[in-house]
């Protein structure tokens with residue numbers, strides 16, 4: 001069986017490699033020639049542990065290839081996975097232009113039956129729209145099925161999440177299509193939920209919105225903990241041991257970012273609004289998240305007085321560790337606020353780079369030690385595992401004032417205080 005995966009971003013590349021690892025012949029298709037060339041040479045267009053080795057392995061085994069020839073790729077295949085981006089419109093609705101474009105391409109070029117599997121995160125009703133877009137673009141009628149099969153991988157853990165999923169959701173409107181997809185996934189050992197396409201589409205948004213709600217809840221609780229002198233990490237441990245709550249996604253911090261939670265929570269709200277339903281809880285989840293970085297900045301301001309002329313060393317740019325993705329990263333909000341208030345900002349991240357609009361106003365340093373020289377405050381924004389290993393005793397000598405504001409509650413508060421730092425986390429840590 002030949003499979004084409006359209007879109008070679010995080011989801012497409014990971015999906016293509018996992019399918020190749022299962023033994024299928026896979027073609028990765030992207031309209032971005034640079035990405036296709038990089039992948040052909042065995043390099044990833046983004047940072048993700050473990051994927052490059054698998055890419056090299058399957059380029060060699062011949063089970064994976066990359067192309068930007070849509071017509072040929074569609075004609076040569078039996079199964080097509082759609083993994084293109086679904087960014088936000090300014091009003092929060094999902095922008096489906098890439099999904100529409102690939103659907104039209106599929107319709108135009110198909111010459112026999114195809115199973116089309118949508119892995120992009122799309123609003124309820126999109127499976128029906130994709131079906132219509134394909135049908136409208138067909139020059140000669142051919143049969144096809146469109147199945148909704150949302151993806152749940154996390155950046156930084158893409159490979160292990162895709163190889164060992166908690167569940168597979170298959171939203172199909174006929175048994176033939178759902179059986180075909182189940183056969184493709186034969187080697188994955190996890191529960192499979194067979195449902196309608198619309199339910200599958202909602203499951204994806206509902207999962208992300210629920211996880212975002214857990215985070216905003218802990219972030220609000222952390223502010224209360226700061227007033228009560230209670231450690232929010234201990235509260236998280238205490239409630240997380242309740243099997244009905246679970247320990248995951250209870251880490252308070254400077255808010256969630258990334259290419260998924262912010263856009264998906266907004267898109268779900270838009271869906272609710274369009275259908276006359278209120279999801280007021282989610283409105284609060286968003287507003288808590290938008291303001292969460294300000295809580296840390298207030299702590300810095302209280303300590304330093306004003307930011308004018310002060311030097312802040314920001315550790316971590318990426319929206320989470322083990323990725324170079326800076327989309328909606330809380331660190332960027334913090335850097336922009338510091339610069340607006342006259343601070344000098346030095347930044348370190350093991351892999352992420354500054355966006356072009358901050359390239360001149362903030363300084364990206366090659367090491368955390370370099371970023372800390374002359375600093376009045378360290379502001380830790382991403383919990384990279386290398387930061388606790390820094391020689392904090394030594395680097396203190398190079399700072400102007402030994403202040404550490406830990407936006408991810410990563411460092412050991414007692415140790416930092418014993419070393420002579422003024423240390424503040426989120427939620428009396």
Ligand SMILES: NC(=O)c1ccc[n+]([C@@H]2O[C@H](COP(=O)([O-])OP(=O)(O)OC[C@H]3O[C@@H](n4cnc5c(N)ncnc54)[C@H](O)[C@@H]3O)[C@@H](O)[C@H]2O)c1
Nearest residue numbers: 007008009010011030031032084085086098120121151155
């Ligand atoms: N990033 C994640 O961790 C993640 C996890 C689960 C689900 N998702 C969802 O999966 C989808 C893809 O996310 P991503 O992060 O991989 O996106 P991405 O933006 O990193 O990659 C999308 C790719 O699609 C390509 N593309 C767009 N239009 C095309 C066309 N007409 N023909 C060929 N290629 C085309 C782009 O060039 C790009 O390389 C989104 O809907 C996202 O919400 C993402």
Ligand SMILES: O=c1ccn([C@@H]2O[C@H](COP(=O)(O)OP(=O)(O)O[C@H]3O[C@H](CO)[C@@H](O)[C@H](O)[C@H]3O)[C@@H](O)[C@H]2O)c(=O)[nH]1
Nearest residue numbers: 151152153154155249250251253255256257258260319320
């Ligand atoms: O307890 C926590 C857990 C996470 N975060 C933050 O939440 C954001 C998202 O983290 P995470 O969910 O680990 O990363 P993503 O790669 O964005 O993955 C989410 O979004 C993907 C795209 O839809 C889904 O596939 C995944 O299941 C879902 O976890 C990051 O900024 C984290 O710092 C917290 O603040 N506290």
